[in-house]
Structure formats: C-alpha cells, structure tokens
Amino acid sequence: MGAEKEVLLRMRGVKTYFPLRSGVFNRSSGNVKAVDGVDLDVYRGEIIGLVGESGCGKTTLGKSLLQLVKPTAGTMEYTFKEGTQDLMKLSRKELDLARKTLQIVFQDPYSSLNPAFTIFGSLEEPLKRFGVRKRADRERIIGDLLVSVNLQREHMTRYPNEFSGGQRQRIGIARALSVNPELIVCDEAVSALDVSIQAQVLQLLLKLKREMNLTYIFITHNLSVVEYISDRIAVMYLGRIVELTETDRLFAGALHPYTKALLAAIPVADLSRRKKRSPLQGDVPSPVNPPGGCHFHPRCPECQGVCRTEVPKLITRTIDGVEHAVSCHLVE
Numbered sequence: 001m002g003a004e005k006e007v008l009l010r011m012r013g014v015k016t017y018f019p020l021r022s023g024v025f026n027r028s029s030g031n032v033k034a035v036d037g038v039d040l041d042v043y044r045g046e047i048i049g050l051v052g053e054s055g056c057g058k059t060t061l062g063k064s065l066l067q068l069v070k071p072t073a074g075t076m077e078y079t080f081k082e083g084t085q086d087l088m089k090l091s092r093k094e095l096d097l098a099r100k101t102l103q104i105v106f107q108d109p110y111s112s113l114n115p116a117f118t119i120f121g122s123l124e125e126p127l128k129r130f131g132v133r134k135r136a137d138r139e140r141i142i143g144d145l146l147v148s149v150n151l152q153r154e155h156m157t158r159y160p161n162e163f164s165g166g167q168r169q170r171i172g173i174a175r176a177l178s179v180n181p182e183l184i185v186c187d188e189a190v191s192a193l194d195v196s197i198q199a200q201v202l203q204l205l206l207k208l209k210r211e212m213n214l215t216y217i218f219i220t221h222n223l224s225v226v227e228y229i230s231d232r233i234a235v236m237y238l239g240r241i242v243e244l245t246e247t248d249r250l251f252a253g254a255l256h257p258y259t260k261a262l263l264a265a266i267p268v269a270d271l272s273r274r275k276k277r278s279p280l281q282g283d284v285p286s287p288v289n290p291p292g293g294c295h296f297h298p299r300c301p302e303c304q305g306v307c308r309t310e311v312p313k314l315i316t317r318t319i320d321g322v323e324h325a326v327s328c329h330l331v332e
C-alpha cells in the first residue's frame with residue numbers, strides 16, 4: 001500500500017451487544033457481545049479481509065458499519081467527500097445519503113432481489129431514490145451495470161429465478177454498484193457458489209475495484225478466498241480482532257495461536273505441502289458469557305496462567321517494514 005495510505009474509515013472501541021430478555025416480565029438477563037471492542041482502520045482502495053469461525057462477530061461488524069444493526073458503543077469515522085462524520089451519529093436522512101457511499105453484497109442475493117420483480121424492477125429502486133427520474137436513464141444505467149458484471153442488457157427484463165446462483169450474485173453486485181459507492185462490504189459474497197464460479201466472481205470484484213477505485217471489506221470464513229483477494233486480513237475471535245497484518249505476512253508468519261490453528265486447518269491437496277495439523281479443539285464459546293482474560297484461552301494450546309485473568313491488548317509492531325498487530329501475552 002505504500003506510505004501514502006489514506007484512512008477512509010476509522011473504527012474505535014466498537015461494541016455491538018444484543019440484549020437478552022427472559023421470564024414473564026421480560027427482564028434483561030445479559031447481552032450477546034457480538035462485537036466487543038474493535039479498533040480498525042480501513043484504507044482507501046484496499047481490500048481488507050475479516051475472517052474467523054462462525055460466531056466470531058465478523059458479519060455483525062459489517063452490518064454495524066452500515067448501521068443495519070445499531071452499535072452499542074464506540075466511533076466509526078468515515079471520510080466522505082464533504083468531510084469526516086461518525087456513522088453512528090448520523091440522522092436517518094444523513095444515513096440514507098451515506099448509503100450511496102456504503103453498500104453491502106450479501107451471501108444470498110435473494111435477500112436484495114424481490115422474486116416478484118424483474119431485474120430492472122429491483123435495480124431501479126436505488127436509482128429512483130437517488131434522483132435518476134427518467135425511466136430511459138435508469139434503463140441505460142442498469143443495462144451498463146449488467147454489462148459491467150458480465151451479463152447482458154436484455155437480462156433486465158427477466159426474473160431472479162431465471163438465473164443461476166453465480167448470475168444472481170453478479171446481479172447483487174450490480175445492485176450495490178448502481179449508486180456508485182466507495183466502499184462495499186462483501187459478506188460471504190462467494191461462499192454459496194461452486195469453486196469455479198467463485199473464481200469468476202472474485203475476478204469480477206477485482207476488475208470492478210480497479211475500474212471504480214472501490215474499497216472492499218471482505219467478510220468470509222474461507223481463508224483461501226481471503227488470501228486470494230485481500231491486501232490485509234483481520235482475524236476475529238469472539239467479537240475482537242486478535243491479529244491484523246498484510247496478507248502475505250499472515251500466511252507466512254502468523255503469530256496468534258488462533259490464526260495458526262485456522263491456517264493449519266486449510267485443506268491442502270499436495271501432501272508434501274501439508275503442515276503438521278493443530279486442529280482447533282471445541283467450539284467458539286458463547287458470546288453471552290465469554291471466557292475471562294484472553295477469550296481464546298480454553299482452546300489455546302499455549303495457554304499460561306496470565307491468559308486466564310488478563311485481557312491481552314492488540315499491540316501493533318513493525319516487523320521487517322510490515323505492520324503486524326497481535327493480541328497475545330506470549331508474543332514479544
């Protein structure tokens with residue numbers, strides 16, 4: 001990324017808790033701490049991967065960024081053309097405008113495509129909302145968008161059920177692009193696709209990023225996908241970032257025991273390249289009552305006494321010119 005990195009989004013102390021209620025009086029009985037204190041800078045023009053097992057908080061963090069779920073605490077400063085604003089303090093009207101800049105592509109494109117509408121019907125709605133009044137203009141823009149995602153103009157008259165999964169995902173991407181955004185959260189955007197189709201959609205995302213100078217936050221549980229597409233990777237565990245660095249560094253020299261275990265679990269076809277396995281033991285604990293100290297300690301093969309009582313800080317070091325942040329008591 002070089003020395004001229006520009007911070008597009010600065011998250012500090014972000015928490016997203018979901019209250020639990022129980023009993024006949026519906027009393028509060030705790031919180032699901034889905035995101036539990038995230039500090040993260042996203043640079044303009046980069047692809048940052050957010051990885052971790054299911055339940056680690058990565059999807060909630062992506063939705064919190066777009067205010068699709070309301071964060072409980074922290075700040076999310078975004079550098080708009082008009083100046084920097086905290087996304088968490090936007091009024092409803094300001095948030096509607098911000099959605100022109102920030103978009104999301106979901107794993108299931110059906111969630112953003114109404115099966116009763118043609119593709120034109122689904123894609124024209126955001127254009128109308130952002131002031132493209134003439135139908136002929138909307139048809140031209142939607143036709144161009146479909147061509148840009150390797151579909152055909154004529155496809156706008158068809159319904160979602162007439163397309164394959166890969167084509168529907170391209171339509172989901174076209175819909176996100178229709179308002180000319182700067183940052184797109186791709187939430188498991190290729191996870192439901194066959195491997196060969198995954199590769200085509202990843203290539204398409206890279207092409208669009210280059211052409212439109214986009215920034216992606218790429219959320220996935222698939223480390224091979226994130227290795228292919230990301231400039232940097234943040235590894236999350238139980239609502240916190242435990243390791244963050246450039247992609248090549250993470251794959252060549254991960255430092256956190258959780259990241260090492262995730263990497264060791266990647267299937268490798270070539271037996272000579274297969275690493276000694278250190279499979280993760282057990283499941284991710286409940287985010288309602290996360291373990292004290294280091295959240296990872298009950299599953300960590302390197303756990304020490306201090307790990308049970310003290311929360312390790314996420315400390316950034318520069319190693320061989322590369323910034324590498326890790327939260328582990330044993331990393332010097």
Ligand code: SF4
Nearest residue numbers: 294297300307328329
């Ligand atoms: Fe393991 Fe302790 Fe490091 Fe946590 S702080 S990852 S328990 S060694």
